Amino acid sequence: MTDQKIEAYEGPAGGWGSAKSLAEILTREQIPASGAAMLMKQNKPDGFMCVSCAWAKPAKPLAFEYCENGAKATAWEQTRRRATPAFFAEHSVTELLSWPDYDLEEQGRLTHPMRYDPQTDRYVPVAWAEAFAEIGRELKGLDPKSVVFYASGRASLETSYMYALLARMYGNNNLPDSSNMCHESTSVALPQSIGVPVGTTRLEDFESTDLILFFGQNVGSNSPRMLHPLQEARRRGVPIITFNPLRERGLERFTNPQAPLEMLTNSSTQISTQYHQVKAGGDLAAITGMCKAILAADRDALDAGRPRIIDVAFIEEHTHGLADFVRFCDAQAWADLESRSGLKREALEAAASVYMRARSTIGIYGMGLTQHRKGTETVQMLVNLLLLRGNIGRPGAGICPVRGHSNVQGQRTVGISEKPELVPLDKIAEQYGFEPAREKGLNTVEVCEGVLDGSVRAFIGLGGNFVRAVPDTARMEEAWRGLRLSVQVSTKLNRAHLVRGEIAYILPCLGRIEIDRQASGPQAVSMEDSCSAFHGSRGVSEPVSEHVRSEPWIVAEIAKAVLAPNPKVDWDGWVADYSRIRDSIEATYPDKFRDFNKRMFEPGGFYKPLAARDRKWETKTGKANFIVPPGLEADPDMPRSDRSVIDLITLRSNDQFNTTVYGYDDRFRGVKGTRKVLFMNENDLARLGLADGETVDVSTDADDDVARVVRGLRVVRYDIPEGNCGGYYPEMNVLIPLWHHDAQAKTPAAKAIPVRVTPAVPEAATGGA
Template sequence: MANPLPEAKHYDDATGGWGSLKGIGHIEMSAKSTPDAALSLKELNKPGGTMCSSCAWTKPEDPHAFEFCENGAKATLWDLTTARCTPEFFAEHSVSELRGWGDYELEKQGRLTEPLRYNPKTDQYEQVSWQEAFSAIGAQLRALDPKSVTFYASGKAALEPSYLYALFARAYGHNNLPDSSNMCHETTSVGLKKVIGTPVGTCQMEDFEHVDAIFYLGQNPGTNSPRILHPLQQAVKRGCKIVVFNPLKEKGLIEFVNPQDPIQMTIGKPTKLDHQYCQVRSGGDIAALMGVCKRVIELDEVAKKAGAKRILDSDFIAQHTHGLDAFITKLNATQWSELEQASGLSQAEMEAAGDVYVGSENVIGIYGMGLTQHVHGSQAIGMLVNLLLLGGNMGRQGAGCSPIRGHSNVQGQRTVGITEKTALAPVEKYQELFGVETPSEDGNTTVDFLEGVLNGSSKGFIGLGGNLAKAVPDHERVHAAWGDMELTVHIATKLNTTHLLPGKSSWILPCLVRAEQDEQASGNQWVSVEDSFSHIYGSRGHRTPAGDNIKSETAIVCGIAEATLGSANPRLTWSDWLGDYSKIRDLIAETFVEEFHDMNARMNKPGGFYRGNAARERIWKTDSGKAEFTDPTVLNSCGIGDAEGRYHLATLRSNDQFNTTIYGHSDRLRGLSGSRMIVLMRPSDMVAAGLSEDDEITLVTDLTGSDHGQDTIRRAVSGLKLVPYDLPVGTLAGYFPELNPLVPLWYHEELSQTPASKGVPVRIERG
């Protein structure tokens, strides 16, 4: 007898509303936040206050009374915990013991308070002085070949320490400067630049006041960037239509209750956000968007033959674009049946989305990692740009391309020099201002660094924040080799898994969080960050630091740099810069004159200052000098196609999560809670496979019959329970980073080397 069809899990209520407030309250209790943490929330994302350390969504010129979201509140409360992870804790627990703890339990121990050195004889971290740490790290860096050392940065560090970190790397002798965008959004930097000449989005906040349709792909605002829900809500109320392409039906794109609207919170109804929700299969966005484009072109042909107004913006296309004829040839040669198979959508669904596009004067394309974290993610970006270019929806009010960034300053770090690509670094300015010769060869991406960990060529690692070892693919292989490095240095606020994989010499250096006072010689310092709209804001902490012996990220970077490089170059005045961060901003302004002129004077104006974007002005810094239509080589962006018994796995973040930081075990907006060791599966797929809800399974990476079938390494995650969920046929979903061991290191986006974590080929084994 066949298994009955299980009922898919879901969340009954809207995004936001009382559920959001309860979620914040739960984390406040769990984090045991300081009494004045509420003051930081009140000041968050406002002029004179602290810029949120969560996502990179814009900070408006006229902020709401409460300019923070559920996720931003959780991040702030988590930072401002009263718990302390002191040397006494490490005296009671060996590293081997702690390695068995999860990151949630590790971070619950609280803020790190003292610099620590790993003692391999006792298998424990032990307290040292800052001077001892800086001197020993500097000596070890001098003993290593600079090109064997990687300086990694998470996306939180502000512009000031980021600029100095990049300068330090070049002065030391390498370009090994990957950051967290290598793990998430680097495909945008590469793919978008290729087609419109800019590595970042073209939209500004005011565009949302004039947009008629939003095509929203592969991003979950309810969990990852809730503040965007306010402008989406206002746009829908104006009549804007939102067309969603995403494998999961995420509540954040279906309905929203504004927690700052008393009427809607009490007697009002939720705002319905989506006009059309297209559940594409994993990697199906290329085909889906091709179908939309095919419909637009067909309707334009009808209009042209009838002598009616053209649908295509022919003047824009003729003046500003290149490659349309080849793209149309590709569309005409592709059958609807092929697009249906590759996308998981029907022809009618794609045509309906095309009709929305045709009926809209201004269109914005918004996307996240669901679009980009595939082997052919850059081609998916190119296809979205194709759609926007057809109607001239690029470089004018109410239209454009708007990727949603994750970490609060991940875009800004790239802007001020944290890049492994020499062509993107200000090498001439390093020479002019400091007499520093930048090495000519490109440095390590994250994948390059990890390959070096495996083959032994990576000898040293400095992590400016983050939990890289937990975030990477191929956990078992990478973790087994991580400790073979000669030197590992971690600049961190809390304990995490990466710290528990010590190299032969390993150090943990505790740093301030952004909400805390950063007292230096000239007083409490300002720092600055860049949002996803290329605006720069000043940020200042007001809370008392978690300990008297905690230093700022800037202080730690300066301390290591000075200990490593000494005084041989008198133009590298690390102590002087540390005493007054405005001098660092003067350097940024001198280095990037066009974008950062008068930085100190402009960064604290309401709404920040805009550093500009050539594509928004319809200046295309591409090889052709025009915006590029591209014709894809594949219809599905997964790197390995369909096969009998094969599924494609998309990894997800939960509602109580920001990257590798787990605040709790609730995934409220999906109707899930408790264990994170679960796999979401379409009910009909479960029945077809003879599986039932709560069955224990093992996921195994499936490379059979592919070009990589010679990779015989068994990658598996066991102890997973099946949960029925509304998903497309053949698509599974589960949590990042628990399922990262299934992602081969080589399985990454073809241009950016970003791990292809949204379409991992897997098979299911029972038990």
Template sequence: MSTVHKKTDAYQHASGGWGSVKAVAGALMHEGAPVTTSRVLVHQNKTDGFMCVSCSWAKPAHSHPFEFCESGAKATAWDMTSRRVDPEFFAGHTLSELETWHDHDLEEAGRLCAPMRWDAATDKYVETTWEHAFGEIGRELRALDPDSVVFYTSGRASLETSYMYQLFARMYGTNNLPDSSNMCHESTSVGLTEAIGVGVGTITLDDFKATDLMFFFGQNVGTNSPRMLHDLQEARERGVPIITFNPLREPGLVSFVNPQSPAQMVKPGETQISTQYHQVRAGGDSAAIAGICKAVIEADDQAKAEGRERIVDVAFIDEHTTGFDAFADYVRATGWEEIEQMSGLPRAALIEAADEYMRAKAVIAHYGMGLTQHRMGVQNVRMIVNLLLLRGNIGKPGAGPSPIRGHSNVQGQRTVGITEKPKLAPLDKLAEQYRFEPPRETGMSTVDACKGVIDGRVRAVMQLGGNLVRSVPDRYAIEPAWRKLRLTVNVATKLNRSHLVHGEVSYLLPCLSRIEIDVRGGKRQAVAMEDSTGCMHGSRGVALPASDRLLSEQAIVAGIAMATLDQSSVDWQAWSDDYALVRDAIAETYPDIFHDFNARLWTPGGFHRPLAARERKWKTKSGKAEFAVPESLNEDPDMPERSSSDLRLFTLRSDSQFNTTIYRHDDRFRGISGTRMVVLMNPVDIARHGLDPGMSVSLEAVSPDGVKRQVDGFTVVSYDVPVGCAAGYYPECNPLIPLSHHAKESKVPAAKSVPVRVVREPEMQQG
């Protein structure tokens, strides 16, 4: 039975170091292929190798000898496992039985090996042929209204696959192309586009060498993008301050020992990462940033009154921005008492951060889902831009917004047309290029698709990777509705919960991992990815496939397209046999970004997409970078006034996790072992609720719709969490999040600030 260590103190060591080495070695041994995987890791994130299947952080032109981190090594070991989920495995297990397995155990069972179809008579997946699978999926799709079909995409799909997938969906007749961006950084896509005219960050790795200050907001680099610690360490070694705002003190943002540096591993000492660390209240980011801006503007007002050099960049603001006066007036009128209350931080701490900001000449603001997954997530992004614009920190070396994306090509799939928003796709160009009329109606986002599944408007869901059933909010409402779908199709490398909660007709189609050698038409194939800094990279598999019955994602998409579309100007078979042809097609659709795509595929460090904002050209409605006045510093202004006993829950990933993939039940950075069913609470809140550490409780959502949402079986853990806040793991806490609890404008689930109550039930079992 899972247990929690009695000792749950914060991790006492730097991130990286021997703890990381031990974790990687353990992962390689556990998956049963330590020698083979070790040889493969040498090629990870190298110019002539494969892009990591986990995070999307940039790979440098001049790589380190080992260009992978602990999380990336775990992801590679997970794919390279010696375990197999073959037809014999499914013959021994009904889906009803497999549903009782833990999510970790489902994926740990091994790699999928053959195309499978659900058999209603036996409640088992049975082996089928690729030809039969494509044929029946095509027949089912032709019988359905295209607007009732959802084509979901996980961030692991390559640029080539994503382009083919969106083109197939639109030729079929729908813009229902939600993706994992809807779950995380859609707030960035909306907020940055409104503010500076591009929906992605503006920095590259070169900017780390030119910056003299970095902010971190709501991004745990130690578990979500550890390779970035190399760049942060180099910046700190030349004296660059790093100011962090995060509700928890995360080891990766406190200190770091590079496990790939022999000198650092054998000598005492570690690199301090954050020079200031402010534990902002969950949902208090807009208020914290407003406080920094207020301190800057107050200092500028005083400098102006005294005839001294201005603090704000007046020349930049006058030439390149609009809305400054309204924003400055708002900040002046907002009292420090409100800022302190909403941010959970004292005025002195915010002024300390502002003082450092005012001394810096070039500033990068990194942020993650801690900013975007809020009701006011888009506003949070706009506040980041406001802060940077005050001192001209966009469009010059060493400065700019830096959204840290999660999955390895989640940004790139949007670049090549995966979007439910017609205005973001080059529909006129696609119509001309492929001689068809694309649908012009707005499709469904992920939240919209889930609502459609619940109310019956959605009849089929195709998942190109991903684990939607587990990753979306309101799971207790989603799962029973999902079973009423007519068709579910899953393209995957490993078994997960979404493959078990199935429709009337269900297919499980196993694909090659990006790590594996892909030979089509007698030629070894390569694919492309876009990293978090907007650079495009080639990726070529180096390992033998887990099974000879696997197909590439491209071949699977092409096979379904050919079986579904009555007519098409695309030679899908040729595309599935030669991915260079797909890249030529992408270059024709997006010549500004992908001209000479094949020739530039193996550019060391990647080739960068053009971003007008880097050149201070603003493709906004006003033609300038736009300041924005906040709607409210209250994270959830629509929520009725909460009880004093309510807590703000924010969800976490562990150090042994990537999205819904759970490598182990432990979280060494937080002192948790053997379980994920914990709620981290401040000792003050534990006492206030009459609880004790180790006690069993349930969490109940506080929502205005009257629907009871409760998850049982949590263990209380005393932790350094801001008073009034609590933390729990994703996806275990997802049932507490209503589908309606999402970011305004972007519809990103607001998982980082969920109103909950703690219910004391010592004998309760997990719900």
């Protein structure tokens, strides 16, 4: 973190800033020539699917079908840097624990399987057979209920299916994944409302929509390829109404790097036609305000004999619960809606007015809606808004949760879930001749609780950086060392390898971009995008080392080491030919994966059937449900004690993806060379007696006798709602109490953490904390 500078960025999303950033990382990772050629295969039907976000892949891809962050992800995986046994011999685990996240991953790709040696406090190389033998012995000696099988969202459908089967044959449903930390509120809310756990829109719906509502998702940093359909919609005159606490550049202006005229003239497209800076946790009240305005306008239309505003025919045939919902909206006072949303009545009515004129509307949202104590209710309120005008189950309309990791949605589709009711266990039992566990497994929060109380004894991580991604990280890291066994299947070194169990292994795997050669030849894998389309993917580069192995092979070897032989499960045959895994997936899920092997490379992918798209509602009422929340308080059982407590929103920079930090610049927010910043409203600065550029400490305001603090952040005056502040994930996770989560989904409430901001205490006075 050198040459730190904070100054406003005036450029658009995309444009020359994006091109310059891409050139920098390709050069830094020492792949400028080969990297450019490799990117031409990214997100193409005959190439590999991006290892970054899960945004939909078009049937007719652009010449450069990748974005800035997708290209960074490719460069990050295909770096020429290597973390070899010599590196681990040089550095102890204790030393590496002091390194920043960026420095750990920047050591490059892992090349050999490694085992922790407590005598030297170092990881040392180990033979694959020896590693699996010990892992198998340890797992056989543990209660299956005490073992966790975590999946990060990176693994293919094939690997995920095998991994879920391994866990269930071992004896549990302890299959948490990264969805637990981000979109679990979606997975709980949507089945109750419309009978499916995922969004209903397809990529082609963006071509015929009349309005896009955008809630709590930073498209410019988290899914930039999405800017192309947004730009095309704006060129057709489609309004885009945005609700987001911070003014994010990708939601303001976009210059298409693939449009020579735009690049040469520095022209850009305005993305949002209305931009409402809702306060953290205020979306529930804001959407309720829109619904209230629509219902009032509908009554006026009815009284005046004009056409109705709400879609009466749709509501009568397809929905349940409107009367209770109308009573709820009518009971909400505008003063309360304004106070809780941070928006004026006129702003909410302006948004509602545009919505009332649109024939087909798409409602897009991200973790700004889901990572709250009332995330589930907020998602359901957005569904309520769409149902009022029949915007579920018709072209150009629908609900569109934007997923993060490239196959996190697909993992759920093939069995990665701690909820046994979501998995066809009877079919699996018949198919493989064993009785799977029926008891609910552990989700992410429950895993953390189990580590703290000692009931979790082993953790197998299929990708990811779990201990860095979870809440209450200081407490979790301390407790993590009490595990008997930790195993990480990884491509690069990260903190999860260093905060380890008593016995710890690092198992290096192939990346998705690498050629995966097995007995039957080079293999292809598959994944599911945010719009529920399945895609095939083929590696194009040589493996980083002869000692790395594919994820399916690693999963199969663990299974063979710990499970009794089963004549109905041919682990070796699956690894030899991944098409056999896909045949088994199709046998388990015949409706979703019909002709899987034949269809996996269809341009644009092939879609998973979703009943709600056809206006068939697999809910308890048999209809789409208007669901009434118990109230509009964003955090009812954790009241803010006084005005000195403000809500922290965790953010990602445009130089990172999830816990992976590509660099120390956040171009769109004008930050260069540091991540130790806290974005604050100028009125809060004045009220708290702080100055722009001052160094501060941030502590959680929670009555649980646990000290949670992040020290030494630089205050940055920023356009953020009063009463809110923003800081970077995952560094701010230490401030999230483990119990501070969505009541139904247990998604950590990372977007509204009550904190106190105070002038920094000198390090000597805090004992170096």
